[in-house]
Amino acid sequence: MIAQQNDEETxxxxxxxxxxxxxxxxxxxxxxxxxxxxxxLLSSRTLAPFIPQLIRDIGVTHGDESQVGHYTGILASSxxxxxxxxxxxxxxxxxxxxxxxxxxxxxxxxxxxxxxxxLSKTFFALxxxxxxxxxxxxxxxMAKSSLMDITDATNMPKAYSYVPIPLTAFRSLIGGSxxxxxxxxxxxxxxxxxxxxxxxxxxxxxxxxxxxxMWLVTYIRLKESVSTKTPLWELIKxxxxxxxxxxxxxxxxxxxxxxxxxxxxxxxxxxxxxxxVLSVTxxxxxxxxxxxxxxxxxxxxxxxxIELGGLSLDPPRIGALLAASSAMHGIFQLLFYTRxxxxxxxRAIHITGVSSCIPMVILFPVTNALxxxxxxxxxxxxxxxxxxxxxINLIMCFPCITLFVRAAAPNRASLGATNGxxxxxxxxxxxxxxxxxxxxxxxxxQEGHDAWSIYYFLTAIVFLAIGTALLLPRDPSVWDDSx
Numbered sequence: 001m002i003a004q005q006n007d008e009e010t011x012x013x014x015x016x017x018x019x020x021x022x023x024x025x026x027x028x029x030x031x032x033x034x035x036x037x038x039x040x041l042l043s044s045r046t047l048a049p050f051i052p053q054l055i056r057d058i059g060v061t062h063g064d065e066s067q068v069g070h071y072t073g074i075l076a077s078s079x080x081x082x083x084x085x086x087x088x089x090x091x092x093x094x095x096x097x098x099x100x101x102x103x104x105x106x107x108x109x110x111x112x113x114x115x116x117x118x119l120s121k122t123f124f125a126l127x128x129x130x131x132x133x134x135x136x137x138x139x140x141x142m143a144k145s146s147l148m149d150i151t152d153a154t155n156m157p158k159a160y161s162y163v164p165i166p167l168t169a170f171r172s173l174i175g176g177s178x179x180x181x182x183x184x185x186x187x188x189x190x191x192x193x194x195x196x197x198x199x200x201x202x203x204x205x206x207x208x209x210x211x212x213x214m215w216l217v218t219y220i221r222l223k224e225s226v227s228t229k230t231p232l233w234e235l236i237k238x239x240x241x242x243x244x245x246x247x248x249x250x251x252x253x254x255x256x257x258x259x260x261x262x263x264x265x266x267x268x269x270x271x272x273x274x275x276x277v278l279s280v281t282x283x284x285x286x287x288x289x290x291x292x293x294x295x296x297x298x299x300x301x302x303x304x305x306i307e308l309g310g311l312s313l314d315p316p317r318i319g320a321l322l323a324a325s326s327a328m329h330g331i332f333q334l335l336f337y338t339r340x341x342x343x344x345x346x347r348a349i350h351i352t353g354v355s356s357c358i359p360m361v362i363l364f365p366v367t368n369a370l371x372x373x374x375x376x377x378x379x380x381x382x383x384x385x386x387x388x389x390x391x392i393n394l395i396m397c398f399p400c401i402t403l404f405v406r407a408a409a410p411n412r413a414s415l416g417a418t419n420g421x422x423x424x425x426x427x428x429x430x431x432x433x434x435x436x437x438x439x440x441x442x443x444x445x446q447e448g449h450d451a452w453s454i455y456y457f458l459t460a461i462v463f464l465a466i467g468t469a470l471l472l473p474r475d476p477s478v479w480d481d482s483x
Contacts, residue, residue: 022154029150030159032222036103036143037163039110039211043133044079045326046207047117048295049319050179050200051075052303057199060123065308066445069300071123073438076296077431078127082134084427090138091145091420095266095413098226099142099149100218107215109136111208118204141423145416148406149225153477156406157346160399161337164330178203179315226416267414269421276408276479277418279471281425283350284401286465288426290357291394292433293458297441298322301364306371308445311380325388332392337399345475346400353397354469356390357462361455363387407476 052068055075061067094102113133120126151159180199181189189195195202302318304310313321340349367383374380401422409418437454444453473479 022158023152025155025159026150028221029146029223029225030162032218033143033146033150034162035214035217036107036139036146039107039214040137040140042207042210043110043114043137044076045322046114046203048299048322049315050203052300053179053315054126054200055123058121058123058126065305066442069297069304069438069442069445072300073296073435075123075126075130076292076434076438079130079134079137080292080427080430080434082131083137084424084431086135087138087141087423087427088417088420091141091423092266092269092417094138094142094145095226095416098224099146099416100222100224102138103142103146103218103222104215106137106139106142107211107218109133110139111211111215114204114208114211118201118208119198121198141419142416144402144405145419146225148402148409148415148419153407156403157341157399158338160402161334163399164326164333164395177316177319178206184316227413265411265413266417267410269417272410272414272418272421274408274410277410277421279468280401280404280408281422283465283468283472284405284422285425285429286461286468287350287354287394287397287401289429289433290354290458290461290465292430293437293461294357294360294391294394296434297364297437297454297458300438300441301368304445306368306376309365309368309441309451311367311371311376311384321384321388325391328389329392329395333396333399337396340396341400341403346403347469347472347474350397350400350472351466351469353393353395353400354462354465356393357465358459360387360390360394361458361462363390365452365455403476404472404479407479 051072055061055068055071060071090102090106110133113129113136116132117126117129120129147156147159179202181202182192182196182199189202299318299322301310302313302321303315304312306312337349363383363386367380367387370383371380405419405422406415409415437458440457441454444451
């Protein structure tokens, strides 16, 4: 629900007072939407620990260790390339036909693509699997839009404090612990010719099964949060992507939104490109650019030999580190995000998060230098832990940005499309992030090149993210009050 607006004469130089009474969260729907935040992360985190080794196994690098990061980046970016081309259309479509049909389509496609990834034996097949996943994956965007639908300004920060909780650690342990099971657990899987032929099928199949279970839960329990719907055939006849449907939208009886907001209509793309939407989109894109660059570099840095600039860690240990980071993120956000948002505001948290990226970048060369000098000891592990803890600040930027996206929407009926614009921008940034970061890292490893090139690149992105964060108002309610 969109919060009621204050009078237009409310001074904008004062921070609006938060309502004393917070709307209770609709937990019968919240827990399902929390599950729906998982599929995209579940697929990527399942694959992240073993992708560097998988790239080596299929032989696409021809034994050149410096090219592992390059192909890893291409694989990560292929998902976001397809995602960028489709996410706005899925989001806009959900404003017309509802969130639930789009969510069900997305979950089915992700499940199939994960199983296909586990059966792939060539780099081309791996890329095709990730492209299919990216083209149909709108689950995360739809979950965010649905949360905007069923919450208001008083309880939305609280709802987002629970987002990282479900299976935060397990989603990383799947890939790290269960890859190559015939080699790691010969007593259990050693006789399986299937798992010997496809050593990464088991973690991919488990992820596919979990996502299929989410599809069943969503189909049975999730209520539609869009107040009115237009029949799909009417959208097709009216030219969905070019114009609004002329036939009146059909109101729904089983929804959990304000009936007074039913009359609003989804706006065309041009009407959505306001200064507010563009400001928050720019901040979202630059923050996402760094996050994806950092996330793609982290497992490659861990897996790269120490003498080439990494830490020489194996996939199980990489998976354990990513799982521990996810667990710390979930616990911290659950315990502190709502309080920090109430005390300091979304903008302050966001700027603090992107500023924390500077020491995160510096710790890469520092950690490698310590590993070269003293080996993998206590000091190196301390640097790793500090870097992962700083990463928590970065991840907390995203619920803050979502609050600004919701406040920037011109009307309630266009929440999905507004969120879609932001998702397109961040998906485009996430195409550039993994491939550019991994490629520059590979370039920096080659003899005669500046080993610090990758760190200069990441630092430049950090300052860009800080600059766009300064475009946001001190609180999302300032945009609400100005409407």
